[in-house]
Amino acid sequence: MLDLLHISLADQCLYGFADGQLLLRLPVSTALNGPGELNGSGCTPRGLHQVRAKIGGGLPSGAVLRGRRWTGEIWSSALAAQFPDRDWILTRILWLSGCEPGRNRLGAVDTFRRYIYLHGTTDSEPMSVPRSHGCVRLRNADLLLLFPLVPIHCAVQIDEAACPEWAATPLN
Template identity: 80%
Template sequence: MRQLDLLYISLADQQLYGFSAGQLLIRLPVSTALNGPGELNGSGCTPRGLHQIRAKIGTGLPLAAVLRGRRWTGEVWSAELHGQFPGRDWILTRILWLSGCEPGQNRLGNVDSFRRYIYLHGTPDSEPMGVPRSHGCIRLRNADMLELFDLVPVHCAVRIDEAPCPDWAAATLS
């Protein structure tokens, strides 16, 4: 599959749509913020607008590798590990770290997505997809995160929007 040049994340659909040269190539379920959309630091909301992939973290790590502070802890998620840390916001497998592209909306000041550590990342497979449950990030199934990670380059555009994916775009899935 060719590299993607745009990710469209629909808060309404709780779906990620991946495009290359205007053609929809991939659609994946996600989980965005339980607190809904919003840009303010500390809000626990998913920021809207145009972003880019600023960094890709976790190349070569095992599926369900546990990441804290953007570093592998050496652990791999399991139900037993989850039981030891029941309240942890699990960041697993890979990280695609977002940076806002719109000053005053999602870049700089108290609305800076990069400084808020907004990621696309894997999550335990026991967590539901298609419903808002995160603390602001965009969660994906671990297998989906692995697939997506290899398809997006650094600086890939990411649009996070409250609208559903347009019908014309959804109809182009090959």
């Protein structure tokens, strides 16, 4: 099990750690609007968070989630053509809650009330490029790999720092 997810806005990468050891590196896509904590900003919130809820376990890859519930649909290009402006939340959700009152918790900066997730997205969306509406997007296959490794209350650090040199080395 992982005990820390570090999301680098500079690298557009998620790093998964267990007992201080890097075990996982996955490309992500964070907010097109950049970093920020205010409700309605469309920005990705920084700071220390935790995974407050895991949603979608057992659903098929590409399952369409709206309001944190499966619609019964599986994403397809035909479905995308039918709803061209939809922000697709697919496969699984790791719902984040801020841990720092006044920064990302409570009031106008509450990550949980902003519905900030780590979630799957379509394969047509680019990774390693900021394009989301505030959430952290992952490839569905990567999210299926990550989801069972992340316990409830797992720490999630989101910051602007680039990857530390030691984490940039290839994984064994």
